[in-house]
Amino acid sequence: MKLERLISITYLLLNNEVVSASELSYKYGVSQRTIYRDIEAICAAGIPVVSYQGVNGGYGIMEEYKMDKSLLGSDDIASLITLLNSTTTIFQDERVQETIQRLKTVQTDSSKTPSLTMDLGSWRSYACLLRTLRSAINAGQLVHFHYINAKEERQDRIVEPVSLVLKYDTWYLYGYCRSRSDYRLFKLTRMSELTALEEVFERKHTVHADNIFSGGVYDHDQTEHAVILFTAGSLAKVLDEFYLDEKQFNENGTLTLTIVQPIDTDWLIQKLLTFGEDAVVLEPPMLRLRIKEKIEKMLDRYGEV
Template sequence: MKLERLISITYALLNNEVVSASELADKYGVSQRTIYRDIEAICAAGIPVVSYQGVNGGYGIIKEYKMDKSLLGSDDIASLITLLNSTATVFQDERAQQTIHRLKTVQSKNSRTPSLTMDLGSWRAYNEILRTLRSAINAGQLVRFYYMSAKDERMERTVEPVSLLLKYDSWYLYGFCRSRSDYRVFKLTRMSELAALPELFERRHNVPTEDIFSGGGDVQEQVEYAVIHFSAGPLARVLDEFYLDEKRFNEDGTLTLTIAQSIDTDWLMERLLSFGEDVVVLEPPSLRRRMKKKIENMLARYDEV
């Protein structure tokens, strides 16, 4: 009960210029002496409460500690609270929680129900990786982990972590890789045996302003278009995975997609194979041949069945 009263008193002080001890005593049904002890406890918690003398005196919080309501609209505040709630949950960030409390003090009592909700969290082990990396970034600690490259090569890496990045549905670590003596981007799902080392690094790093995923050089990938036919069964999943590609819904309930793909990568073929018998490659012939060869190789593993 006392904790709830302390929190409520803090909000009252944040929302008002001055509140008298008698007002607070009447509101919470306690003596003024109890209110004085509560104010002392709030001050001990680090909240800068000041007392004002005179007829209209009482208690308040210094203006520098408050957030100006005129700086943000109600929609801005609601969006910030939504985002901070999600990050605070993932990273167990007490400072973010404190910011949320401050934002709520300037949020209008008549604010509409939030039109946006977010949850950046994932399964527990993934969140623990995020927390370990963020803690290492803030402390300037080296991290070490094994990493599986796009070429399926597993190597130990020692990295000076700079920042965590969320792009689409994946988290990445940007940092200076001592194993490569250069900056690299690491996808968290490809990390294993992550450990924050006691060694600190002194190098000063800056997060680049350009898109770190775009790569460098002037090499242009060759692109061709693939026409893919899906049966009616897995259409929800097809739309989840290929929502940006050109679609044609057919009268029989099937779906035909036109997908731009790089000639030099196998990513499309690997994704299509996961649909099993519900997918057929119509064009180009080269992709049809590669799919057929891959399926034949798969079948060869089951000759003894």
């Protein structure tokens, strides 16, 4: 069939420097005139086919469109395809789909069971939010939204969006906040009524990605040091929630957790309260006091029980 022939010719051109019309004619059992029409159809589909004249002439695909197979190993290609596939569940980006198809043309063994599988589908609940922000980033458009800060205040924010960041299972928007005249990180879960404005900003944002989570960019309080003792009956949950932090397993079955990195204090308090009596903050005193105040307020609400 013609469609199958067109696909086969495209793959053949991707994997070869130059293929003559006579070779294609012989391979597919059609006339050279048919091959010419097939090449025109492939070009019309957006694939940049180049015609080479001379004795060794024929057809090839523009080098800038092809990927050098020697640059990536089979495992690298498979991992890239898996990662890109996982993002398409959210962003529905046709360009990503095209990239996946190109990667598959240099994949040497597509039948091999992938060693990596990813699924970001759990974020579909606000996939529309992610797509709106990414579109604004690509277009250089300002965004406006309402934001709940660490003081529980609901504020209007106008931001020059720079990048979407996924860290510790949480999505953030990194951008230049005009209200604060500085760069900030905004949790997407705290945003509401997001709109992309027509205004396009001129500022050139050159902040390196490695600096996004450095000091001063969070829009909430942080703690950089905490020591928590967990009972033996909560070890699995501790590992699920705090895998990357320093852990010491004690002889009596308990676990001592040490946090030595910036972390949202309110988030940490809320997370520790889910452990109930199975978690005790040893230090710092400020964190112990805040948790005690939280517990006392909770007890006041149930004073008549």
